[in-house]
Amino acid sequence: MSLVEKKSAYRDDSVPKQSCIDEILNTYKDEKGALIPILQHTQNLFNYLPKSALLYIADKTDIPISTIYGVVTFYSQFHLQPRGRNIICVCQGTACHVRGGKIILNAVEKELGIKAGHTTENLRFTLETIACLGACGLAPVMKVNEDTHGRMTEEEIAKVLAQYK
Amino acid sequence: MMITAEKLKEMQDVYKTAVSLRLEKNDRNEQPTVFDVLICGGTGCKSSGSKEIQRQLEYELAARGMLDKVHVVQTGCHGFCENGPLMIIYPGQFFYCRVKPDDAGEIVESHLCNGRPVERLLYYDPVDGKPALTAADVSFYKKQKRIVLEHCGRIDPEKIEEYIAVGGYAALVKALTEMTQDKVIEEVIDSGLRGRGGAGFPTGKKWSFAKNAESDKKYIICNADEGDPGAFMDRSVLEGDPHRVLEGMAIAAYAIGADEGYIYVRAEYPLAVQRLKIAIQQAEERGFLGKNIFGSGKDIMLHIKEGAGAFVCGEETALIASIEGRRGMPRPRPPFPANEGLWGKPTNNNNVETYANVAQIINKGAAWYRHFGTAESPGTKVFALTGKINHTGLAEVPMGITMREIIYDIGGGILDGKKFKAVQIGGPSGACLPEELLDLPVTYDSLTEVGAMMGSGGLVVMDETTCMVDVAKFFINFTQSESCGQCTPCREGTKRMLEILTRITEGGGSESDLELLEILARNIKQASLCGLGQTAPNPVLSTIKYFRDEYEAHIKEKHCPAGACESLASYIITDACKGCGLCARNCPVHVITGKVKEKHCIDQERCIKCGTCYTNCPFDAIIKE
Numbered sequence: 001m002s003l004v005e006k007k008s009a010y011r012d013d014s015v016p017k018q019s020c021i022d023e024i025l026n027t028y029k030d031e032k033g034a035l036i037p038i039l040q041h042t043q044n045l046f047n048y049l050p051k052s053a054l055l056y057i058a059d060k061t062d063i064p065i066s067t068i069y070g071v072v073t074f075y076s077q078f079h080l081q082p083r084g085r086n087i088i089c090v091c092q093g094t095a096c097h098v099r100g101g102k103i104i105l106n107a108v109e110k111e112l113g114i115k116a117g118h119t120t121e122n123l124r125f126t127l128e129t130i131a132c133l134g135a136c137g138l139a140p141v142m143k144v145n146e147d148t149h150g151r152m153t154e155e156e157i158a159k160v161l162a163q164y165k
Numbered sequence: 166m167m168i169t170a171e172k173l174k175e176m177q178d179v180y181k182t183a184v185s186l187r188l189e190k191n192d193r194n195e196q197p198t199v200f201d202v203l204i205c206g207g208t209g210c211k212s213s214g215s216k217e218i219q220r221q222l223e224y225e226l227a228a229r230g231m232l233d234k235v236h237v238v239q240t241g242c243h244g245f246c247e248n249g250p251l252m253i254i255y256p257g258q259f260f261y262c263r264v265k266p267d268d269a270g271e272i273v274e275s276h277l278c279n280g281r282p283v284e285r286l287l288y289y290d291p292v293d294g295k296p297a298l299t300a301a302d303v304s305f306y307k308k309q310k311r312i313v314l315e316h317c318g319r320i321d322p323e324k325i326e327e328y329i330a331v332g333g334y335a336a337l338v339k340a341l342t343e344m345t346q347d348k349v350i351e352e353v354i355d356s357g358l359r360g361r362g363g364a365g366f367p368t369g370k371k372w373s374f375a376k377n378a379e380s381d382k383k384y385i386i387c388n389a390d391e392g393d394p395g396a397f398m399d400r401s402v403l404e405g406d407p408h409r410v411l412e413g414m415a416i417a418a419y420a421i422g423a424d425e426g427y428i429y430v431r432a433e434y435p436l437a438v439q440r441l442k443i444a445i446q447q448a449e450e451r452g453f454l455g456k457n458i459f460g461s462g463k464d465i466m467l468h469i470k471e472g473a474g475a476f477v478c479g480e481e482t483a484l485i486a487s488i489e490g491r492r493g494m495p496r497p498r499p500p501f502p503a504n505e506g507l508w509g510k511p512t513n514n515n516n517v518e519t520y521a522n523v524a525q526i527i528n529k530g531a532a533w534y535r536h537f538g539t540a541e542s543p544g545t546k547v548f549a550l551t552g553k554i555n556h557t558g559l560a561e562v563p564m565g566i567t568m569r570e571i572i573y574d575i576g577g578g579i580l581d582g583k584k585f586k587a588v589q590i591g592g593p594s595g596a597c598l599p600e601e602l603l604d605l606p607v608t609y610d611s612l613t614e615v616g617a618m619m620g621s622g623g624l625v626v627m628d629e630t631t632c633m634v635d636v637a638k639f640f641i642n643f644t645q646s647e648s649c650g651q652c653t654p655c656r657e658g659t660k661r662m663l664e665i666l667t668r669i670t671e672g673g674g675s676e677s678d679l680e681l682l683e684i685l686a687r688n689i690k691q692a693s694l695c696g697l698g699q700t701a702p703n704p705v706l707s708t709i710k711y712f713r714d715e716y717e718a719h720i721k722e723k724h725c726p727a728g729a730c731e732s733l734a735s736y737i738i739t740d741a742c743k744g745c746g747l748c749a750r751n752c753p754v755h756v757i758t759g760k761v762k763e764k765h766c767i768d769q770e771r772c773i774k775c776g777t778c779y780t781n782c783p784f785d786a787i788i789k790e
Contacts, residue, residue, distance in 0.1 A: 137246025
């Protein structure tokens with residue numbers, strides 16, 4: 001599936017979600033400077049931030065779309081492209097770096113056939129790096145969705161990934 | 166009606182019974198009948214399966230009808246993450262490490278039923294091989310002085326009752342009922358407490374600026390955007406003792422006259438966010454936070470703001486911009502946030518560890534606090550020990566202790582008996598210190614003198630296999646990608662430095678590169694807008710200063726002494742080669758030749774240094790140099 005097709009698939013899906021965005025906007029309507037939490041909740045809804053949703057938020061909040069785009073592209077948490085069902089974060093912090101974090105990243109890249117920052121064709125995995133997960137005691141560490149996997153070795157990667165469909 | 170100190174004491178006495186086993190000294194002569202089993206629920210231990218241990222333990226207890234006698238508690242981080250999941254059993258403070266769910270049955274049967282500790286789960290000291298029966302006997306804890314981490318790992322962070330039972334919120338009540346705003350600030354100034362976020366600015370002084378600023382509205386902010394790679398003390402405090410931070414913030418809010426505040430937490434810390442939410446809710450339900458706290462007529466509303474992933478937001482003006490919903494970009498100071506902060510109002514901003522010190526200073530006084538540490542840097546500091554060290558974990562020590570004591574006495578020395586090379590302190594703003602500085606007393610000022618800084622307290626230990634040029638490249642790569650891009654010295658300068666360092670690690674460095682790096686570093690330090698840029702060159706400058714020979718080896722000899730830079734490595738087949746031919750078949754560029762059953766040879770000129778032969782040799786006959 002090409003990226004354009006992927007996007008349109010998500011866009012169709014986004015129509016009934018409009019009322020959900022309304023709900024989010026309603027929750028924060030009296031709060032000053034709530035753009036970031038609004039975007040965080042919206043991203044939870046779609047798994048990424050579709051253009052249509054951002055335009056809708058701009059329209060309803062009277063915040064210029066350029067400002068919203070500026071905020072979205074500033075923070076690493078926000079994504080403008082569809083993401084996989086499972087998000088892999090391989091820690092590249094200092095502690096993991098000296099204990100072989102790079103080797104783990106290379107091995108995951110090889111296993112999935114994608115580079116960090118990309119999503120597999122079947123949308124099963126998105127591979128990302130992170131500057132530190134704060135679980136340095138277990139270095140090298142990788143996180144899949146909410147699960148932290150510590151003391152990783154190259155051999156264990158396939159076993160860990162197999163748990164996520 | 167005002168909740169007075171007496172009333173709080175009554176509450177404490179009621180709740181005390183639930184934690185009494187953990188507070189009283191135990192007479193080990195008789196077999197106890199009731200137990201508290203504490204299981205670490207910090208991020209590290211949780212990911213190694215502590216939740217499953219708890220389930221299994223409860224199952225075993227239920228099967229024996231012992232649930233009413235044994236109280237299983239999920240606590241915050243104990244600090245000794247290397248050996249997790251950890252379990253401590255009271256009375257007696259028996260310390261078990263690397264516990265597995267399958268061990269639950271034996272723990273219940275042997276320890277809880279028959280009074281025989283499970284010896285194989287005890288901690289065995291790597292030096293003398295002797296087991297440590299209790300937590301106090303473990304070498305990792307012996308030299309520590311726990312003030313900030315006092316309750317971490319001892320109480321259930323999700324129960325306000327346990328925090329009250331160990332004396333929680335008494336400092337806030339004392340401040341509200343017995344002390345004026347100025348008196349609180351005076352006490353904190355006298356204590357000499359300095360900002361634990363890294364720069365070390367005197368906390369009390371900061372508060373007095375915000376107190377003296379005139380305004381109808383003031384704010385308080387807790388910086389929990391712990392972004393330094395290799396630092397996780399703030400996370401552990403938030404996860405293990407969240408009320409402690411709330412109490413410190415509330416005292417600060419009272420002192421400066423703020424009625425509203427924000428805790429800005431890193432998005433990567435979901436457990437900390439969850440425990441803070443629970444803590445705020447519980448404190449509000451009891452009237453300890455919110456409107457009219459403790460019946461004093463004062464309001465303190467605290468909110469949580471989740472960050473969205475930007476290291477620069479640890480800088481206070483960037484953090485404020487982020488709370489206001491904007492791009493987190495720093496602005497020039499003055500005006501300082503104490504005069505013009507959040508929404509243009511006077512704002513006080515401290516980090517988690519700083520606030521976590523406040524309650525004890527108010528409770529026990531500035532003079533008590535000054536017993537610990539040095540005259541210029543009083544108190545304790547929590548360090549996150551990581552890297553090539555035996556005891557990875559969190560250690561709280563009095564300031565002024567030497568690096569050697571932290572790394573060898575507490576940290577248990579270097580992993581796998583390798584040789585110490587450097588310790589990195591202060592994260593991306595800090596420095597790499599060599600062996601000859603190991604006896605340096607650790608204080609804010611002594612570190613600044615040698616070109617490092619305290620930073621948030623991450624200590625990453627490096628051994629002989631770590632390449633210092635690669636480490637410098639690692640940090641510049643980090644600051645370069647986290648630079649907000651607003652000012653040219655930081656945006657362009659760090660990028661150029663990264664290019665030069667990459668060139669050096671790939672064998673393309675020239676002799677003028679070192680001088681060029683130093684000139685760039687000086688300019689970036691002097692001309693950048695905020696702390697991120699002003700300190701970004703530190704890891705490069707310190708490695709050039711203390712490990713110049715490694716840079717020169719990369720540049721002149723095209724050789725990485727640590728063998729870490731892949732492009733400079735060479736693979737050599739030794740006499741251990743049996744001539745099986747596997748390497749020749751696997752080599753993607755077909756540059757390995759040799760006859761069957763005879764020693765093979767790699768054509769070094771054409772080798773692409775992929776390492777396939779090295780990792781696959783069944784006889785370990787290939788070495789990397």
